[in-house]
Amino acid sequence: MTDFVAILYIVAFALFIYGLMGLTGPRTAVRGNWIAAVGMGIAVIATLLTPGMGNWLLIVLGVAIGAVVGVPSARKVKMTAMPQMVALFNGVGGGAVALIAWVEFNSTDGYAHEPAYIAIASLFAAIIGSISFWGSNVAFGKLQELISGRPITMGKLQQPVNALLLLIALACAVIIVAGGDSGFLIVGLLVAAGILGLTVVLPIGGADMPVVISLLNAFTGLSAAAMGLALDNTALIVAGMIVGASGSILTNLMAKAMNRSIPAIIAGGFGGGPAVASGGPKEARPVRSTSAADTAIQMAYASKVVVVPGYGMAVAQAQHTVREMAKLLEKKGITVEYAIHPVAGRMPGHMNVLLAEADVPYEQLKEMDEINSEFAQTDVALVIGANDVTNPAAQTDPSSPIYGMPILKVNESRSVIVLKRGMSSGFAGIDNDLFYDPKTSMLFGDAKSSVGEIVEELKAL
């Protein structure tokens, strides 16, 4: 590496850090993102200026394929599908690391003439990268609902199998470092780590997926940093490590918001899998259903309405209609606020993004701690496609798999109207007692058309 390239790298990661600092505030975030992107551009150009670069055709080919695949998919993806898109982009990053490590192995005859630390760093990157690639693809499949969101477990075999896979991967690594140069070793390592990625993520329930994506994001960062050590490339080390550190913090924050510990999530299943079925007695409990007209009247005579948006609203793309409804209510002098659970949607902040898209004023978005004390003064709580985050069992029923998870205390408001397609359980697969509360009435149907009907009724009033 020449000094010139090294200096450009320093400029690049100064821009990364400055850009990330920008991402900490809504005002500076857009600029921050572009500053980081410029940093990335400089880092790429610097690398291409490294003396002795060749194989230009192949490089252009690779970049072109990546751009052709990446740009349209990033442009077209719906806002609701963002989490799985992040999972996918994260996965390919991990995959890239694993592939580079594979090539390193092949082209150095199993690190024959390299110092041990290079072999160790490169193999570490290979294991983590492979786990991240396959794990992220499962996460994508679950969120995209290509794979069942329910935990898929092997029961008691789960932990031994995972431990065995990890051992196989590590054993391959140890043999390689000790001098093994058979191509089967590296393939065995990548395959074992890949299967480990699958078996670790498959048993995790869909509700925990954001935490997993965040964790895999941190993993990919670490694997990039390790690859940087192996390749003696400062840019990789710095950028990878920053992502590794930030991803760990973010993972922790998300897990805290859901009152789940990271080890418990990784150990698999929501509350261990079988507990998912224990939704209490399954006899048909009475549910009150209501109509759009009644809902409109009830809200029109309220003085305070709190909207509790959930993933159902996001899927139905109802945020604009909800905003319209809120405007009508505000015209009647009714206070409208939005209660945002930290993990509403499928990731922290996801719901804020969607509501901001519909021009909901920032001040009306209330975080959980702030709004929970206000439910007692709320006349109508309108729950739109949210389920698990409103389930009072999280506070009252120690046998519930989500016991201890912080919830929005919707059941404290004077009346509750739940907009929902049907009586199916939520993402965590648990029955919700809120629906059977005498104060609760259900408005069945697609969230968007239901809210649309309410808007019509409000206009007619």
Add this chain to the structure above:
Amino acid sequence: MSPLVQNLAVLVLAGFVGFAVISKVPNTLHTPLMSGTNAIHGIVLLGGLVVLGLGVDGVFNKILLVIAIAFGTINVVGGFLVTDRMLSMFKAKKPAPGEEEEK
């Protein structure tokens, strides 16, 4: 000081920078932030560029690296674009007409 030790020093310091910068982000921006950091670890693209550009033997290795570069590019380009789309939702309510509007 060997290159390993130098690199380890950089590694440790970068870790602390990551902690310091990130711990101040408001809840609302967590998803965009995750997406932004996701884009940054697309830096692995450089690894692919270096290894391929400085020369490897064998068609198989070259194929692997082209795939790795394609993956890295998807990570970088997709990551920054998606982050930008998320963040544009938080923009001030009166953007200059015609500018930054989606397509």
